[in-house]
Amino acid sequence: MSHLLQPPTSVKLRLCPSSSPPSSTVEFATLLEQAGASWVTLHARHVSARRRRQGAADLDVVHALKKTLRVPVVSNGNVRMWEDMQKNKEETEADGIMVGETLLGNPCLFANVIPDPVRISLEYLEICKELPDVATYRTIEAHVKHFIEFQCSRRPWYNKFRAALSACEGVDDVEHLLRTKVTRWRGRAARDDHEACPDDLEYTTA
Ligand SMILES: Cc1cc2nc3c(=O)[nH]c(=O)nc-3n(C[C@H](O)[C@H](O)[C@H](O)COP(=O)(O)O)c2cc1C
Known part of the structure; x- marks a missing residue:
């Protein structure tokens, strides 16, 4: 070759x-x-x-x-x-x-940032909407699950989130789930801007 x-x-x-x-x-x-x-x-x-x-x-x-x-x-x-x-x-x-595996949960690893998991999920969904034929819905769902699981798997609401995610039928449902129930369960909204925001943590300070 x-x-x-x-x-x-x-x-x-x-x-x-x-x-x-x-x-x-x-x-x-x-x-x-x-x-x-x-x-x-x-x-x-x-x-x-x-x-x-x-x-x-x-x-x-x-x-x-x-x-x-x-x-x-x-x-x-x-x-x-x-x-x-x-x-x-x-x-x-x-x-x-x-x-490999760690990037599934934290795609910002190489930037030395732990992103707010809801913000990074919403940012990812935006990309999926811009490029609709790149990933199947099952792949998109799996990625969002990884982003949330990476930081929130021990939260009391995590199992509720998994059940609600598997009941979603499309990207819009997932976005709605993140913006409504997940935001309520964890008690705060994610900012929408794509720059590092106060909810992001630097690894070195985490
Ligand atoms: C979702 C996913 C897909 C992968 N796809 C490939 C692949 O197509 N070819 C390959 O050689 N390794 C693949 N790997 C293996 C990784 O490149 C890497 O060798 C492995 O995960 C070990 O690194 P890690 O400990 O950082 O996860 C994949 C790993 C993951 C998590």
């Missing part, structure tokens, strides 16, 4: 099976570099039959990769908040950090 395609070709891999020598991930990544990978991303977990993201990522292997490869290395795994990203960079010396 790297020889046939004009755009750079990158590779993302997991750790080689635990039955193989610890160095095998580095050896495999070296072969990928030699085959023309422009950069390598390591999700430093083994494939697990039980969970897609089972256990902590082994960032030592990312560090070993960084020490061996010439192409840029991106580290993936263990980032739950802004500070984790800084720690990950220090530990691995990687050229970049990739984040």
Whole structure:
């Protein structure tokens, strides 16, 4: 692919099976570099039959990769908040950090902000309305659930919210739910402006 395609070709891999020598991930990544990978991303977990993201990522292997490869290395795994990203960079010396699951709950992670979950949901719904064919309604519903769950899953009203969300039939229903019941349950409205607002928290002060 790297020889046939004009755009750079990158590779993302997991750790080689635990039955193989610890160095095998580095050896495999070296072969990928030699085959023309422009950069390598390591999700430093083994494939697990039980969970897609089972256990902590082994960032030592990312560090070993960084020490061996010439192409840029991106580290993936263990980032739950802004500070984790800084720690990950220090530990691995990687050229970049990739984040998966946490971004579902907080899409502002890379800006070092924990957004007001209702405000970010409303902002997301606005984008969905502007670009109506990009996401299915089920996807939109799942994203709003993640945004609210990330910060409010322990609130007494959270289960009521889930039930009300699954009863919604479209984007307008979800918007109405957020602006009315959710606003009432949590006792405050979200501001509509898209700039960081007082309801947003910086990770470092949270
Ligand atoms: C919703 C979602 C979709 C994903 N889709 C892909 C994908 O298409 N290809 C891929 O290599 N990894 C995919 N991943 C895995 C992530 O890129 C990442 O490797 C994994 O979630 C571990 O990082 P994390 O601990 O930050 O979540 C996905 C993860 C999530 C949460």
